[in-house]
Amino acid sequence: MNILTPPVSPPRDGRIVILTGAGISKESGLETFRDAGGIWSKVRLEDVATPEAFARDPERCHAFYNMRRARHGAADIQPNAAHHALVKLEAQWPGEVLVVTQNVDTLHDRAGSKNLIHMHGTYNQARCNRCEHVIPNTGDLSTSDVCTACGEAGGMRPNVVWFGEMPMEMARIYDALSDCALFLSIGTSGNVYPAAGFVAVVRKHAAAHTAELNLEPSAGATLFAEAHYGPATETVPAYVEGLLQSL
Ligand code: BJW
Numbered sequence: 001m002n003i004l005t006p007p008v009s010p011p012r013d014g015r016i017v018i019l020t021g022a023g024i025s026k027e028s029g030l031e032t033f034r035d036a037g038g039i040w041s042k043v044r045l046e047d048v049a050t051p052e053a054f055a056r057d058p059e060r061c062h063a064f065y066n067m068r069r070a071r072h073g074a075a076d077i078q079p080n081a082a083h084h085a086l087v088k089l090e091a092q093w094p095g096e097v098l099v100v101t102q103n104v105d106t107l108h109d110r111a112g113s114k115n116l117i118h119m120h121g122t123y124n125q126a127r128c129n130r131c132e133h134v135i136p137n138t139g140d141l142s143t144s145d146v147c148t149a150c151g152e153a154g155g156m157r158p159n160v161v162w163f164g165e166m167p168m169e170m171a172r173i174y175d176a177l178s179d180c181a182l183f184l185s186i187g188t189s190g191n192v193y194p195a196a197g198f199v200a201v202v203r204k205h206a207a208a209h210t211a212e213l214n215l216e217p218s219a220g221a222t223l224f225a226e227a228h229y230g231p232a233t234e235t236v237p238a239y240v241e242g243l244l245q246s247l
Contacts, residue, residue, distance in 0.1 A: 010209050010226075012246055014181025015096040017173075018086060019198055023187020023215055024232045025107050028080045030072065034189050049162045054129070058143050058154070065158045066140040069123045072105050073138065079111035082186065082236035087112040089240045094247065098176050102188060102195050104160050119167040119195065125159035128152065134159055167194060177201045183210045184239070187232050190218035199223045213239055 022032035032038045047053050048064040071077070090097040090113060100117045101108055106124055108116050126137035126145070133149035137158075145156040161167050177183065183202040190196045199220055202208045211226040212218060213235040221227060228235045 010211070010243055010246065011181035013094045015098065015176060015179060016089070016093060016182045016184065017176050017180045017198075017202070018097065018099045018184045018186060019188060019195055020086075020099060020101045020103060020108070020186045021188025021195070022103060023189075024082050024101075024236070025080075025103055025105050026187065026215075027082070027231060027233045028105075028107055029074075029077050030105055030107075032187075032189075034191060045163065050164055051162055052164075054157055054162070058157075061157070062141050062143065065123070065160070069138070069140070069158070072123055077105075077107075079107045080233050082232035083107050083111035083113070085237040085240040089243065090115060092244050092247075095181065096176075098180075100173055100176075100195075100198075102192070104158075117169045117173060119161070119169060119173060121158070121160035121168060123158060123160070126156050127159040129155035129157050131155075170194070173198075174201065178205060180205070180208055182243075183208055184213065185211070185218070185220075185224065186213045186236060188214070188218060190220040196220055211239070 026032055033040050043064060048061050054061045086099055098115050099108055099113050100119055102120045104121055104123050106122060124136060124138050125134050126141055127134045128147035128150060130152045131147060131150035133147055135148060141156055141158065143154050146153045147156060177198055180202060183199060185199060196219065199210055200223060202210055203223060210224045212221060212224040213228050215231065216229055228239060
């Protein structure tokens with residue numbers, strides 16, 4: 001399904017801010033959260049994705065994230081055509097292209113996106129809950145891990161953002177949203193704030209165009225000026241080509 005709501009007027013220059021969610025990585029082999037059969041249909045988020053869950057049962061949180069980290073690191077998980085299209089856009093667009101991903105996978109990084117914010121953190125880092133020290137980490141975490149900075153055991157956790165925690169680099173994100181020519185939302189259901197509220201922030205700026213590229217209408221679909229529905233590996237390269245051809 002392809003819906004265009006006229007008037008559609010993508011810009012020819014200026015800053016582009018692109019919000020991505022789990023849907024962009026689906027065709028790389030990673031699960032989404034809220035689709036049928038998705039992660040939250042198998043495990044309660046209250047049991048694994050809140051600071052309270054980690055305090056209550058850190059071993060359970062570690063098992064959940066160790067399993068997903070291992071899956072993300074598997075050889076068959078590779079960036080797809082949508083990730084690559086955003087790299088091409090960053091290279092060829094005459095203005096700034098900023099990708100703000102909610103995903104904790106590293107597929108945008110591996111595809112080659114340079115101007116990239118992981119607002120919900122990444123799997124490949126661990127953080128000490130006691131002193132906030134962050135280290136690179138690609139292996140399993142456990143409650144016996146000791147922080148190399150403060151020497152405390154038991155506080156090492158994935159450097160991801162759980163419910164009730166503040167997402168990362170919010171000041172930089174809101175600065176970019178408040179002065180962009182185009183806001184693109186790709187592969188996100190629009191259920192989780194503050195990311196779900198970004199389109200409303202952008203709409204306050206009359207000159208900004210907004211577009212949603214998703215498998216189906218998101219919770220905030222009516223707020224976008226333009227929408228294209230289909231698999232990200234099809235809609236994203238096509239949308240990027242359209243933008244670049246209009247230059
Ligand atoms: C495809 C596709 C294909 C599939 N091609 N598309 C009441 C009202 C408003 C807000 C709140 C409220 N109560 C609480 C809040 C705040 C809360 C919140 O939003 N809760 C909602 C549930 C209501 N938010 C927070 O707590 C956030 N922090 C915050 O607000 O800080 C401020 C604050 C702090 C302290 C006190 C007070 C205020 C933090 C949110 C953290 C989210 N963390 C997670 C886990 C990260 C680690 C991990 O990966 O385990 O982030 S939850 C999970 O959801 C993950 C995702 O990044 C996030 C968003 O999911 P996403 O990406 O949208 O995935 P899906 O599955 O939902 O959607 C996929 C989409 O893709 C679908 O639409 C498909 O159709 C589509 N699709 N295949 C294209 N091939």
